[in-house]
Amino acid sequence: MHKVSLPLGMRDEFGIQVSKKHQIEQSLEIFLQQHEFMRIDTPILEYQEVFADYDLRQQRAYRLLDNNEVVVLRPDLTLPIARFLATNNFSLPRKLYYIGERFKIAKSLSGKYNQMTQAGVELVGYPSLKAELECFMIINCLSRKFLQGKVRIELGNARFADAILNSLTDDTQLKQEIKNQLYKKNIPKYQQLISLFALNDQTDFLKEWPRLFGSASTVLRKISSFKLPVKAQQIITELTQVSQWVQKLPEQSVLLDLSVAPPQSYYTGITFKGFSDDISDYLFSGGRYDHLLENFQKKGEPAVGMGIDLELLTKTAELNVSVSKADILFFEPEQLNEVVKICQKITNLTLCLEDNLQDAKKSAATRNVKLFCIDKKGELKIVN
Known part of the structure; x- marks a missing residue:
C-alpha cells in the first residue's frame, strides 16, 4: 500500500484559508506594482554555495545531491536574488518583490511547518534611508488594511553590538560569546563575561544593556545617560531620527531593541521587525545589507530587504472571504x-x-x- 501521509512539516492547503491567502497575495502584488516594484521568481533548488553567508546548520536546510553537487531547497529568498543580480546584466537601482516557498526544518515540537510561503521586497542600489522608510510605509499600509493597525515596528541595528564590544577588546571569540549570551538573554552567563570589564567606563552601560528594549522614547531616554563609543553613538543618533520619522506614520507605534540579534549575519545597518501583540512571532522582518552582493561579485551594492510571513499574515488578517454561489x-x-x-x-x-x-x-x-x-x-x- 502506498504511503499517503505527508512528510513531516509539510502541509496541504484548501478551502477558505487558501482563498484568503491568495486574496492577500493579489492585494499585495497590486500594491507593490503600483509602487513600481518588479516581480522576480527564483528556483526552489540552489547550489549550497549560494547560501555561504547563511547558517545552514542552524537553519537545518534540506540538502540533496545533483550530479555529486550539493543543492538545497532554499531556506532564504534574499540570497538567490543576490545571485541573480550578480550573474545577470541587470541595471540598478531597482525595486524587486517576490512571493515563493521557503524550506527549513523546524525544531522538534515547535509546532512550526518546514514549508512556508514568504513574500518580500528588495530595494537594491539605494544608499538613502528612504529605502528603509519605504519598507516601514509598506508595513504600515498592510497593518491598517489587514490587521486594524495593530502591527508595531521594532528597530535595531546589526552593528551596534560590535560598535560597543570593539571598544572593549580585540578578542574575537570573547566578543562573539558576549553577543551570544546577550541575544539569548542568558543574564547570569552574560554578567560573568562582562565582569572582565568591571573597571571600564562602559561598566554601567554593560549592566543595563540586556534591558535596553521597549518603547523607543523609553530606551532612548535610558541610553542618553551613558557615554558611548563614537560609532555606537552615531548609530543611536540614526535610530533616534528614524524612530521619529516612523512615528509619523498613521497609527504606528515604534519600539527599540539594542540587544537583539540581526536576522542574518549579512545585515550591516538598521534592522526591523513588525509584530502584533496577538501573536508570538513576527510578521515582517528585514533591514539593510550593503555588502550582500560581494559574495557573488567584486563590487557590493547598497540594499534593503524585507520578508513577509504570508502564512502568519493569512492566519491573523481580519479579512472576510465570500464564497460565491453560482x-x-x-x-x-x-x-x-x-x-x-x-x-x-x-x-x-x-x-x-x-x-x-x-x-x-x-x-x-x-x-x-x-x-x-x-x-x-x-x-x-x-x-x-
Whole structure:
C-alpha cells in the first residue's frame, strides 16, 4: 500500500484559508506594482554555495545531491536574488518583490511547518534611508488594511553590538560569546563575561544593556545617560531620527531593541521587525545589507530587504472571504457549443455534471441555487 501521509512539516492547503491567502497575495502584488516594484521568481533548488553567508546548520536546510553537487531547497529568498543580480546584466537601482516557498526544518515540537510561503521586497542600489522608510510605509499600509493597525515596528541595528564590544577588546571569540549570551538573554552567563570589564567606563552601560528594549522614547531616554563609543553613538543618533520619522506614520507605534540579534549575519545597518501583540512571532522582518552582493561579485551594492510571513499574515488578517454561489446549468454533451456562448455572457453559472435532469434538480435543491438548461433552440431557460 502506498504511503499517503505527508512528510513531516509539510502541509496541504484548501478551502477558505487558501482563498484568503491568495486574496492577500493579489492585494499585495497590486500594491507593490503600483509602487513600481518588479516581480522576480527564483528556483526552489540552489547550489549550497549560494547560501555561504547563511547558517545552514542552524537553519537545518534540506540538502540533496545533483550530479555529486550539493543543492538545497532554499531556506532564504534574499540570497538567490543576490545571485541573480550578480550573474545577470541587470541595471540598478531597482525595486524587486517576490512571493515563493521557503524550506527549513523546524525544531522538534515547535509546532512550526518546514514549508512556508514568504513574500518580500528588495530595494537594491539605494544608499538613502528612504529605502528603509519605504519598507516601514509598506508595513504600515498592510497593518491598517489587514490587521486594524495593530502591527508595531521594532528597530535595531546589526552593528551596534560590535560598535560597543570593539571598544572593549580585540578578542574575537570573547566578543562573539558576549553577543551570544546577550541575544539569548542568558543574564547570569552574560554578567560573568562582562565582569572582565568591571573597571571600564562602559561598566554601567554593560549592566543595563540586556534591558535596553521597549518603547523607543523609553530606551532612548535610558541610553542618553551613558557615554558611548563614537560609532555606537552615531548609530543611536540614526535610530533616534528614524524612530521619529516612523512615528509619523498613521497609527504606528515604534519600539527599540539594542540587544537583539540581526536576522542574518549579512545585515550591516538598521534592522526591523513588525509584530502584533496577538501573536508570538513576527510578521515582517528585514533591514539593510550593503555588502550582500560581494559574495557573488567584486563590487557590493547598497540594499534593503524585507520578508513577509504570508502564512502568519493569512492566519491573523481580519479579512472576510465570500464564497460565491453560482446557479447551475444542465446540458447535454451535444450542446457544448451553446454552453460556451451562454457562459461567456452569464458569468454566474457553473456546469452541472449530473447525467440526468432529475439528479440535476436534486443537486440544485441541495445547494439552494437555480437550475437552468438549454432548450432545442439553444436558448437558456430555468427549470421549474
